[in-house]
Amino acid sequence: MLHSLAPLPFALPLMMAALLMGLSRFVPRWLTDAIALVTGALVTVVCVILLMGSANQPIVYWFGGWTPHQGVALGVAFVVGPLGAGLASLAALLVTAALLFSVKYFEAVGAVYHVLMLSFLGAMCGFSLTGDLFDLFVFFELMSAVAFALTAYRTEEKGPLQGALNFAIINTVGAYLVLCGIALVYARTGALNFAQIGRALSAGPSDGLVTMAFVLIACGFLIKAAIVPFHFWLADAHAMAPTPVCVLFSGVMVELGVYGVARVYWTMFAGTFGPHMVAIRGILIGFGAATAILGAIFCVSEEHIKRLLAFSTISHVGVLITGLGLLTPLGLAGAAVYVLGHGLVKASLFLGAGILLNQFQTASETELFGRGRHLVVLGGMFLVGGLALAGLPPFGTALGKGMIEAAASKAGDAWLSAVIIVASALTGGAVLRVAGRVFLGLGQPEGQPDQAGADDEAEQPESARQLRTPMVMLLPALVLLAGALASGLVPNIAMRTEQAAGAFINQRGYSQVVLNGAARLASNGPLIPTGPDLSEVAGGLGSTTAAVLVGLLAIYRRQLPAAVCRAASRHLEPPLQRLRGLQSGDVRDYAAWLTFGVATMGLAFAFAVH
Amino acid sequence: MSLLPWFVVVWLFAVGLYGIVTSRDLIHQVICLTVIQSSTYVLLLAIGYRRGAAAPVFATLPSSSSAVDPVVQALALTDIVVEATVLALLLALTVQAGKRFGTIDPQQLHALRG
Amino acid sequence: MNAGQRQWFFGCSLAAFVGLLLWGVLGLPPLGHYRGPYGDAINQAVVAQRHATDAIAAVNFDYRGVDTIVEEFILFASVAGCTLLLRQQRDEEAGMARTRALEGRMGQTSAAVTALGLTLAVPVALLGWYVVTHGQLTPGGGFQGGTIMASGAVFLYLAGEYVTLRRLNPPPLLEVLEALGAGGYILIGFAGMATGAAFLQNVLPLGRVGQVNSAGTIWVISMSVGMEVAAAFVLLATEFMEQALDLRQRRRI
């Protein structure tokens, strides 16, 4: 019974998308909303059931009944494990929340919007659950195609169009990189099933072909995950996409890119790369740390709230990559918990930004100064969201971060804790600054709006203004924030995730289960449930305090002694301007950076393997 | 000869990338993307090719005789659909950009900066 | 970056990138030495297991049918996306301008082009139909045939019959057909589950090898894909055609 639920997370939303498209001219808006919402909720339930059901043993589902014959897979399999099912659940939950938010947010939205959202959901679920390399690629492409269209939803404006074009061109090149990598893997192994490929590759050397295959596939996914130097498209697209869509981009799509790398690495390449693990760890951690720090700097120097949140996502992806890059079960588990906590917090903050945009027709912090004083609930939400982003225990973000830091210090990379604390303090502080200035009116209003702002035309409203914030807009945001709190309080979540991560990185066990139908995927041994770790709590409180300080400093920066101000602007402004200048909006620059990034990653791997 | 297809693949990918980076016209840029994609077709089909073997269509071929790999061909087929659709989306974006910006020169699109 | 800086930066990166790609592809076996096992396993099994003689159709619509579902939905979502992107424009310039534009367009088409378009359209559409229905036997199938059928419609458009066709208001019908094609594929998948088998497992009699309606679900799926692809491409052509037309009108005024 549980087994036959496996195809539903992708098939159900896609079928409903087709249904809504066929009925689009005959069905009123409320019914379209209702059908889409019910579908989203159903998929969430199915994914959660799959998550529970696959806790001890992955569910292997062969489409068309084509079970492997003598170790050769003829068909396509879904391999549902706790991490994949968890991501699919998060995606489904966020889609449902975004759809609920959209009920009142878009006034004249056709069924096409719902069709695209449901297709997006199907693609994300399929991407998380599939056990086949080419299937992973087609789900990736579906996700991209839908995302391009959704980004340019407001076609009457320039910004979204350019954002969508940059997004589409860069990510399409990324997809071709992935496809080339897949072709190389296929040429070597004659297989497309992860498990079968993993077996075949483990038996051979890690030569140029294998190395480049991994580099190409990983770079394609990392472009989606927007790590430095592939990150340029993200800020353009996120700031310009409609808010409910941003929720999905930041909350789960970008994280799926990281998941793709993890899945590809551990099911296929971990065996052959085993002897070079130390060097590969260094590369991944390096890219992760650079992304975490640069993203945080961009984030705190931004005043357009949606762009600020977008840059904060880049920084947090950096943290995820470091967690993954430690290549240990604990690090991976920390990243998984962090995805959950961060996705929920970030989604709720984006919805909050959408409410602000809806109320005041602007997302500029300067223009919004002090105007949110009467929005008590929303203000509280931003405040709590900022603290959660900074890693306040017991939010899921704090737990995930604590686990990554623990894994880092176990692996002898304790300096990573500093990187993570800086990233959380800056990104959390930026949100706290927004909360303080917009909702509390702290500090001084700034005379002229930021000239570096992107718009040469006034930002157009995404939706007609509501006089009072409707409950259907506020409720999803609050529920998601509560979910972020709850995610840190699930009993034994740390231990269970670590167990799941142990199974996730067990390549040989994975192949056994998929190809030979072995009963159980053993993890690396029994784990002892641990209570809340005091040092983790202390670390979380520390980074939260740092974030509050950053926020206060940013709010009252004008009140600092004049000499300090001048010195700061003399030493900080020029490099910051230069960094921000790289974000030129010209897709040709981004393509050059993409080439540079792939070349750098490739050279790094070439040296690592030899 | 035996290495020629691989060189052609790399060449097409590089040439397409060069076109994208130096382009002064979005439509030109989009066409360069399809050149990159064509390199993936060549790669896939060359990988599945077996010297002297026939197409995997067994209507005219006794099924025991050797045929080239059908899987890469199925993948290439899927790839072609993906190409056409992504291209359509990009062109729709280009049409719209032409309306809003009055130009489709990437150098003169100035909605996002800083 | 200015153009010069970008070219230097890109040039160096590209050199490294090309070097790395060559390092990768030189690990490939020489051309013509495909080693299997996936393709060979399919080639050996396909006629016996699926009664289909075109192994590619069998891979696309059965062994790796899920890929093709997703591929159909990439097409489906792109058409929806194009409708979304090009929609507002049409609302802005709706009404008189369009009607006049269409009349203007009709005047521009020469009789020779009309005749050529009309003579091409019908045979091309029939050829498309043939290719769809024989996908499991000979090269072809829902995707190729659907595209060919759609090109028949494009010939009609180019022949200047767009005005006549526009009065029939094809998009709603096309959208329903497209949705039926895409949704139908998933329904066939669920049909497998309804009989207690796996998603997309064959539930129909396989028929005799070499017959038109053989190969069970492959044949049905090929038809549904053909319908979706044809409708989707005609919709796309319609969207872009309308964009191009609105402007010709303005130039004439």
Add this chain to the structure above:
Amino acid sequence: MTDALQAATLVLAAAGGLAVVITRDVVRQALMMSLFGLLLAILFFAFQAPDVALSEIAVGTIVIPVLLLFTIAKVRNQEKER
């Protein structure tokens, strides 16, 4: 024979790709694109892939050029208006 055909079409495809990229006038580029598509289709036949060749003919030489020409018509006229 097959070898020679394959080698010839591969070389032509490499040249065709370059030609498509360096043609800066988009109308001519769209026509080059369609020729390039035809060339690829022949290449696919030479690699024993009639199914793929058929798609490439339908998509690369009909659908894509038609969409491209419609887009070019639209954009060109727009620029003229300004």
